[in-house]
Amino acid sequence: MTGESTAQAAAATTEAAVAETAGKPPAVRVSGLWKRFGEQIAVAGVDLELPAGRFIGLVGPNGAGKTTTLSMVTGLLRPDQGTVEIVGHDVWRDPVEVKARIGVLPEGLRLFERLSGRELLVYMGRLRGLPGDEVDKRATQLLDVLDLAGAQHKLVVDYSTGMRKKIGLAAALLHNPEVLFLDEPFEGVDPVSAQTIRGVLERYTASGATVVFSSHVMELVESLCDWVAVMAAGRIRAQGTLAEVRGEAPTLQDAFLELVGANGRDAGHSLDWLGGGTR
Amino acid sequence: MTSTTDTHPADGGGAEAGTGAGIGTGAGPGGTASAPAPATGPGTASLTPVFIQLKLSLLRNGLRQSGGRRAAYIASIVFTLLFAALQVLGLILLRGNEHAATIVVLSMAVLALGWAFMPLFFASGDETLDPTRLVMLPLRPQPLVRALLAASLVGIGPFFTLCLVAGSVVTVAHGAAAVTTGVIAAVLTLLLCVTLSRTIAAANTRLLTSRRGRDLAMLSGVVIAVGIQLVNFGTQQLSEAGGLDRLDPVADVLSWVPPASAFGAVASVNDGAYATALAQLALSALALVLLLTHWTRSLTRLMTTPDGSTLQAAEPTRDKARAAHGLARVLPRGRTGTVIERTLRYAWRDPKTRAGWVSSLAIGLIVPLFNALQGNGSVYLACMAAGMLGVLMYNQFGQDTSAFWMVAMTISSTRDAYVELRGRALALLYVTLPYTTLTVGATAWVVDDWQSFLPALGVSFALLGAMLGLGSMASYLAPYSIPQEGHRNVAPGQAGISIASIFGGMIAAALLCVPMLALTIWVYVSDSHAWLWLLLPVGALYGTGLTWAGLRFAAPRVAGRLPEILAAVSRG
Numbered sequence: 001m002t003g004e005s006t007a008q009a010a011a012a013t014t015e016a017a018v019a020e021t022a023g024k025p026p027a028v029r030v031s032g033l034w035k036r037f038g039e040q041i042a043v044a045g046v047d048l049e050l051p052a053g054r055f056i057g058l059v060g061p062n063g064a065g066k067t068t069t070l071s072m073v074t075g076l077l078r079p080d081q082g083t084v085e086i087v088g089h090d091v092w093r094d095p096v097e098v099k100a101r102i103g104v105l106p107e108g109l110r111l112f113e114r115l116s117g118r119e120l121l122v123y124m125g126r127l128r129g130l131p132g133d134e135v136d137k138r139a140t141q142l143l144d145v146l147d148l149a150g151a152q153h154k155l156v157v158d159y160s161t162g163m164r165k166k167i168g169l170a171a172a173l174l175h176n177p178e179v180l181f182l183d184e185p186f187e188g189v190d191p192v193s194a195q196t197i198r199g200v201l202e203r204y205t206a207s208g209a210t211v212v213f214s215s216h217v218m219e220l221v222e223s224l225c226d227w228v229a230v231m232a233a234g235r236i237r238a239q240g241t242l243a244e245v246r247g248e249a250p251t252l253q254d255a256f257l258e259l260v261g262a263n264g265r266d267a268g269h270s271l272d273w274l275g276g277g278t279r
Numbered sequence: 280m281t282s283t284t285d286t287h288p289a290d291g292g293g294a295e296a297g298t299g300a301g302i303g304t305g306a307g308p309g310g311t312a313s314a315p316a317p318a319t320g321p322g323t324a325s326l327t328p329v330f331i332q333l334k335l336s337l338l339r340n341g342l343r344q345s346g347g348r349r350a351a352y353i354a355s356i357v358f359t360l361l362f363a364a365l366q367v368l369g370l371i372l373l374r375g376n377e378h379a380a381t382i383v384v385l386s387m388a389v390l391a392l393g394w395a396f397m398p399l400f401f402a403s404g405d406e407t408l409d410p411t412r413l414v415m416l417p418l419r420p421q422p423l424v425r426a427l428l429a430a431s432l433v434g435i436g437p438f439f440t441l442c443l444v445a446g447s448v449v450t451v452a453h454g455a456a457a458v459t460t461g462v463i464a465a466v467l468t469l470l471l472c473v474t475l476s477r478t479i480a481a482a483n484t485r486l487l488t489s490r491r492g493r494d495l496a497m498l499s500g501v502v503i504a505v506g507i508q509l510v511n512f513g514t515q516q517l518s519e520a521g522g523l524d525r526l527d528p529v530a531d532v533l534s535w536v537p538p539a540s541a542f543g544a545v546a547s548v549n550d551g552a553y554a555t556a557l558a559q560l561a562l563s564a565l566a567l568v569l570l571l572t573h574w575t576r577s578l579t580r581l582m583t584t585p586d587g588s589t590l591q592a593a594e595p596t597r598d599k600a601r602a603a604h605g606l607a608r609v610l611p612r613g614r615t616g617t618v619i620e621r622t623l624r625y626a627w628r629d630p631k632t633r634a635g636w637v638s639s640l641a642i643g644l645i646v647p648l649f650n651a652l653q654g655n656g657s658v659y660l661a662c663m664a665a666g667m668l669g670v671l672m673y674n675q676f677g678q679d680t681s682a683f684w685m686v687a688m689t690i691s692s693t694r695d696a697y698v699e700l701r702g703r704a705l706a707l708l709y710v711t712l713p714y715t716t717l718t719v720g721a722t723a724w725v726v727d728d729w730q731s732f733l734p735a736l737g738v739s740f741a742l743l744g745a746m747l748g749l750g751s752m753a754s755y756l757a758p759y760s761i762p763q764e765g766h767r768n769v770a771p772g773q774a775g776i777s778i779a780s781i782f783g784g785m786i787a788a789a790l791l792c793v794p795m796l797a798l799t800i801w802v803y804v805s806d807s808h809a810w811l812w813l814l815l816p817v818g819a820l821y822g823t824g825l826t827w828a829g830l831r832f833a834a835p836r837v838a839g840r841l842p843e844i845l846a847a848v849s850r851g
Contacts, residue, residue: 075842076841115621
């Protein structure tokens with residue numbers, strides 16, 4: 001993470017884009033979203049309005065319902081209740097408009113791993129209805145930019161975690177979606193691959209597209225995003241620009257701990273034997 | 280949910296590889312002489328008991344698993360012991376039979392073959408014997424091989440082998456000299472089998488621990504299933520009068536091939552051919568020495584060279600792009616061609632899918648042909664080939680695993696779902712149509728009944744069409760996950776769905792074919808043989824109609840149930 005300077009730079013570049021997209025419908029509008037798995041309520045009434053052209057972070061501790069929410073927003077999981085609109089189109093009633101406009105990189109789902117990296121991209125591009133030559137051109141460029149050109153003929157099953165995330169990102173970007181949903185795109189990714197992914201995403205949002213990604217690494221979100229939604233126990237605790245959500249707190253991390261009610265959970269005296277001194 | 284890390288091959292192996300110390304320090308040219316003395320002291324003395332104790336602990340720990348696994352563990356031991364007892368009993372009863380020597384020599388050859396293939400199927404079965412786990416320890420090749428060999432002799436498999444060789448001595452040995460030879464032969468055979476298995480495992484550790492090796496192991500079930508069919512066929516042939524006489528020449532050859540040659544020696548002693556016996560025993564002993572040498576070399580190499588993960592990264596990339604374009608050129612354009620291409624690639628590259636294809640292809644061919652060869656076949660039995668391949672259409676999305684989300688993201692209308700399903704059915708047809716024609720043709724040739732060729736093909740096409748149509752429906756009605764690791768083909772808790780899908784689908788397909796069968800029977804009964812050829816176009820049209828109807832019916836429902844299908848196929 002390069003820190004504040006990148007965040008400011010990213011914010012500055014998106015400022016213009018935001019001005020441009022003003023007046024457009026929000027990238028994502030979620031209202032009253034519920035999902036229950038047996039006894040457990042995974043998502044308990046989520047309302048969200050994510051502006052277009054922003055780099056948006058969905059943050060929350062493990063088990064907060066981020067993956068469930070993103071799955072429902074992208075049409076991969078049917079909600080028990082509630083509506084989801086993407087750029088003004090209902091996800092469940094108007095899949096033709098929605099699916100062409102979104103790119104998705106889910107977490108915990110496989111890819112077609114017995115295809116090589118290039119074959120996977122060509123496969124996805126053709127399923128998306130892109131012409132063959134265009135798919136080849138875009139796949140070549142994406143493989144180059146994401147530093148996968150050397151491994152393009154290797155089967156995805158033999159890829160490392162970082163390479164899988166990158167090929168997944170390439171597959172999600174291939175049809176130039178308006179809104180990109182990434183579930184934990186930096187989880188288990190080495191710093192070099194992470195930087196590559198950041199570079200591509202920053203360039204993508206700078207052109208006016210929207211990125212929504214989930215993470216539980218606050219420093220990452222703080223340095224990348226200009227808009228944040230905080231989730232805990234299946235609900236949205238706060239949403240708004242980075243500054244709004246951070247409020248008085250010195251860092252997003254502090255604001256986040258405050259919001260999810262994890263502050264003051266100090267180890268106290270229970271581990272006073274731990275560390276130097278008497279063994 | 281699957282973690283991506285556990286599918287990545289040879290995790291953690293890299294750390295071990297770099298050290299490369301292992302047994303290699305003293306194993307190089309001249310290294311043994313200059314090696315420091317202390318290392319040999321404790322190593323040689325205590326290594327063998329340590330390994331045997333380790334093996335015994337592992338066997339004991341098999342009992343410490345959860346209830347179901349423990350039950351399976353105990354059941355497998357009991358079953359093996361019972362089987363061994365039966366074998367011994369059978370061998371003892373065989374004593375005095377004129378074919379006793381033939382059978383013993385043949386069983387020894389089969390036994391050795393079994394030991395040779397064992398590491399390929401159960402690579403991870405025995406942790407004590409995986410030499411890559413010992414890389415960090417300062418061990419010398421000779422004591423290590425001795426210890427590993429001793430540890431390999433502990434276990435159910437070696438015990439089973441011991442029972443078999445002991446029983447074989449009882450069967451063939453007549454007189455003191457023969458018994459003495461028999462005891463030597465038994466020991467030699469046991470050692471040879473175990474060493475053979477270990478040598479093959481060590482020589483192929485790279486392959487066996489790699490992703491490719493695990494893919495291959497996935498086929499073992501199919502190999503066993505097909506093997507059973509072959510054995511079944513073989514026994515039927517042999518149980519006929521004079522069947523065993525045919526094996527005598529085979530046994531004559533095998534009695535010069537180790538380890539069967541050791542028991543060939545016992546038979547030779549019986550006949551008084553002592554020189555022959557000595558040569559046969561020497562042959563087995565020589566084989567043992569050669570195997571041990573090879574094993575030692577493999578072990579040394581294994582522990583002093585980088586492991587698979589490093590080699591894989593350095594693997595040169597081949598230019599496969601051109602070949603891919605070649606395949607794409609003959610396929611239809613658009614989504615249809617894309618789906619066909621991916622389906623056919625998966626049939627070859629995905630171990631689970633490939634196992635399904637191979638077993639369907641093998642059984643569909645073996646059953647009608649073997650029945651025909653035995654003289655009780657019918658051309659109509661070849662319809663089974665179509666039926667076996669039609670089963671592959673069931674649970675189409677389960678074959679995608681959770682990667683189905685990629686398909687789901689691109690299906691936004693009934694039309695998309697229809698083209699997707701139709702593409703998958705077409706991919707099956709690319710293989711099924713020529714295959715069914717070939718099987719029916721081959722069966723007609725063997726039973727010499729060309730008159731039934733066209734009508735049987737017609738019935739096959741009708742059955743195939745019914746199964747493709749019903750398979751499309753089963754794919755949305757009863758999708759289930761296929762675990763990617765291990766030998767299970769259904770995720771826990773979904774067995775009921777899979778049984779309902781496949782058996783229900785088969786029964787429904789048979790019912791749908793009733794009109795076609797009735798028509799066929801009617802043509803035969805009414806003695807209008809001149810019209811038999813007409814059954815081919817009728818069957819083909821009927822099948823096409825059923826497939827079309829199935830696809831039409833399934834498409835809107837697939838498009839409407841994408842999240843539910845995804846959830847059902849993501850459990851593996």
